[in-house]
Amino acid sequence: MPRTLPRLRLDLDFMPSPAADRPGLLIRDPYRYSDTTLIIPPALVGCLQFFDGERTELDLRAALVNLTGDLRVGGLQQHLVGTLSQAGFFQDEVYQRMKDARRAAFAGAPRRTPAHAGAAYPDQPEALRTTLAGWMDGGARQPAGDSLLGIAAPHVSPDGGWESYRAAYAALGPQYQDRVFVILGTSHYGEPERFGLTRKPFATPLGEAATDGALAGWLAGEAGPAVKMEDYCHAVEHSIEFQVVFLQHLYGAGVRILPILCGPFARSIQGGGRPEQDENVRRFLGALGELAAREGKRLFWVLGVDMAHMGRRYGDPFAARAGEGQMSAVTQLDHGRIERLGAGDAEGFWGAVQENRDALKWCGSAPFYSFLRAVPQSKGELLHYQQWNIDDQSVVSFGAMSFR
DSSP, rough: OBBBBBBBBSSSEEEEOOOOOOOOOEEEEETTTTOOEEOHHHHHHHGGGGSSSSSSSHHHHHHHHHHHHSSHHHHHHHHHHHHHHHHOSSSHHHHHHHHHHHHHHHHHOBOOOOSTTTTTTTTSHHHHHHHHHHHHOOOOOOOOOOOEEEEEEEOHHHHHHHHHHHHHHTTGGGGTSSSSEEEEOOOOOTTTOOOOEEEOOOETTEEEEEEEEHHHHOOOOOOOOGGGEEEEGGOOOOOHHHHHHHHHHHHHHEEEEEEEEEEEOHHHHHHHHOOOGHHHHHHHHHHHHHHHHHHHGOOOOEEEOOOOOOEEGGSSSOOOOTTTTTHHHHHHHHHHHHHHTTTTTTTHHHHHHHHTTTOOOOOOOHHHEEEHHHHHTTTTTEEEEEEEEEEEEEEEEEOOOOOO
16 A cells, blocks of 8 residues: 655745745744755645645655656655655654654743844844834833833834834833833734743843743633643744833843733634633633732733734735735724724724634734733723735734823
């Protein structure tokens, strides 16, 4: 009997190769279980469909013979299968060993090391300080007072969203320096209806931000199975890391944080009803609200959130351009949701998210909703809104808000 080919992992990043001299399909692991990046030549891209866990080596061999016109394809077949397996791109034992090793390493590490330094922002302290100062230069300060509860800032690359980062962080004055910053970040890789916590300090090129382990431990105890403690997603996620960098720029390296990754409320979006109808979500939001009420002004809330994701990268049948065509309608729909956020209307906001099963693909909907439920007295103000072409055919929208 011919052997069945392994199944290709579907949680990988697939995108056109950016290298003009190496066309094809680029594949990489967003979870960083594997450090390998592969570029599959155009002629072999179609062969990836055979790695579905059902087709066999004979099926792949027949396709390669048809492709090359040569019966001697054994070496090419072995090379393709071996390269994908060694990279950890199959659902096989190689991948499982890589995954287990990376998760164990994060669990045992004394700190959460920066995952995006040197790519999304400079990895040298002085260069980072200079860059942050440039991004923040000219930010309009908000009215003085102590009524500010929190802010919402983007988690898009600061190169594209610095104006919104500046608008959000310009709202913070020196009076908030000693707060514990509860950072609710989008979990792009986490499980639906789950919340990721860690007790580890967050290291950046500026130093280490201290995580409030007591608060994290209390949440984990109260929320039970809703929480993934020492969630590996923290190791690769950017939605919290970027906020830590800006907070350190304002208040120094040792700023205190409570980092919380919010998985999507997928069941509610797809099946209707409120997120709290899931027992795990209800339990966590109840604990988060109790923490907010108990700690009061000891806490300051920071949301690391983007809004709509439109265009070909995100599965839409059209090429999106910021502020043009379909994106003009998206602007109006975004502002409708922002109005509900500003009014503190959790029900109205979630109703808007559920329309057409969130056709806007707001990746920040779970952190926004969690905040509205935890701090129901909050009222928000939009400080800045923008759209940005993340590539030639795809747009992300985001903005800055303050909550009082």
